[in-house]
Amino acid sequence: MPVRSAWLINRTSTESGQSRADTRLAPTGAMAPTGALTSASGVLPGSKDGRYIMDALYVYGDTAGMTANVAPGRAVIQGSEAAGAYPVVLTDYTQITFDDGNAANPRQDLVVLRVYDAQFNPSLGRTEAVLEIIKGAPAPNPEVPLVPEGALPLARVMVPAGASVGTGGLNWSTAVYDLRQSTVGVGGILAESWNRATAGGYSGQYRDNATQLQRWDGTRWVSYPRHLGGIAPQGALAAGEYTGQYRDEGGRLQRWDGTVWRPVVPVSGWAFNNDGGYFKAVTYGEALTDTAVPTISAQFTTPVTGAVLVTVGFLGNAQADTAYTRMSVNLRLGGTMVLAADEQRSATVTGRQMTSVSHTFRATGLKPHTVYDAVGAYVCSPGSTNAWIDNRFIRVDPLV
Structure with a gap:
């Protein structure tokens, strides 16, 4: 032989x-x-x-x-x-x-x-x-x-x-x-082989897996684009390998927050509903009556600045010439109130005339790369009955 x-x-x-x-x-x-x-x-x-x-x-x-x-x-x-x-x-x-x-x-x-x-x-x-x-x-x-x-x-x-x-x-x-x-x-780079379960021999050894250069970190093969500071290409990572890692996903840059991927430049949060309803309370509440959608909420991810612009608006009226109807938002992180609805952060209609109004305010000091909820909140002046609120919307834009 x-x-x-x-x-x-x-x-x-x-x-x-x-x-x-x-x-x-x-x-x-x-x-x-x-x-x-x-x-x-x-x-x-x-x-x-x-x-x-x-x-x-x-x-x-x-x-x-x-x-x-x-x-x-x-x-x-x-x-x-x-x-x-x-x-x-x-x-x-x-x-x-x-x-x-x-x-x-x-x-x-x-x-x-x-x-x-x-x-x-x-x-x-x-x-x-x-x-x-x-x-x-x-x-x-x-x-x-x-x-x-x-x-x-x-x-x-x-x-x-x-x-x-x-x-x-x-x-x-x-x-x-x-x-x-x-x-x-x-010291040589191992060629791609069909038995990819083979462990490396020392930390710092490299191999080619047919599509990427990989480095043995002592316990596993790590693709080179995923290495510290590298941006992983689209489809390379389902989960991040360290907090602060970045990846390209459909042309958008995302950051791993330790649990999920978050957009580095977040898109606007948006909520809208045109099924009108009534509200009657002198303190802020989040639900209307006589509507199929009592509550609207816009989820958003904060940018690195931790600052956003929140815009609220609606079409509505009050039940008296001197009465008012207001819409604001409650900002929540999980179940915790971060910024409560307030008249200085509200869109306001005064009187019986049906009117479309909107208001924009700035929210700062939020945690970067974190998911928040902006929930619509409503209030009407004392003595009013069934303030009408229709075409409600919430929009949250990142300030980068």
Whole structure:
């Protein structure tokens, strides 16, 4: 078999030990570490024309039957900590043949590149590098076999029940799932691979996940645009990773407040209803009678200045020439009153004549990037009966 490794003392076969060609062809040098004495197992990336991540050690079938091909390539396989990492090379296209399927149940087989080293595992009685199929157990929902020490998984292959050369073999377009992962020299950027669950080896290591550059922060891979101070592109983050982080969302800049995304430049809050109703009270209240919508409320997010312009308006009248009807707002943060309705912050109609009025006032000292509610509040002069209020609206504009 054309699988060769540097740094094996000798081989099981009668051939001599490491050759000069072994040393030239096998990858050497300090590979990406996973510990003080261990390296990341993986395939060396690269393709002939640079179009693909890696051509090396690709498992595929090109004819009907139970036989697959493995493309040549180079890899590093970490054995035990004491044994170290083995540089391995497959120099030629090589065929591997799968056993026939179980009569009743499917199974999943594992294709691995494996190093046997009798110096560190005498019980195996072998010293060589090989391509190997680890046969899975047949079951209605078969599991993938465990990867043994000193082995690098290349692919898992689903072998259906009853599969054989006589029944047409394996459907190679769906049977193979690529398990190769890349490895590079220490300090290098890991190439994208299909096994993205692989942890980094040290804080500050980088990898390419096919769309973004990512950095290992000690516990997880963090996409570079999400890093401290970076603006995450649209669709990259469902939730923020720290308070004060920014993202682009549909062309609008948003800020993560620790719980939800808030617009950096908030849009105006707005509430309107044209189903009129009556109000009769000498103190402010938020509900009209004889209307389908007793209360209106405009929700808004404060800008960084914590200041907004609030405008209220309505069409209405009072029931006496000298009486008044007013509309203002109660500003609330959650259920807490922040700024109560007041005549100095109200739109006022005096007399029986139906009149449209509005009033704008400034509210300051609000918490930046925080959601508030502006709720319509009404009052009429003492002695009035059924003050009429129609076409009510509230508008809140950020002051930036």
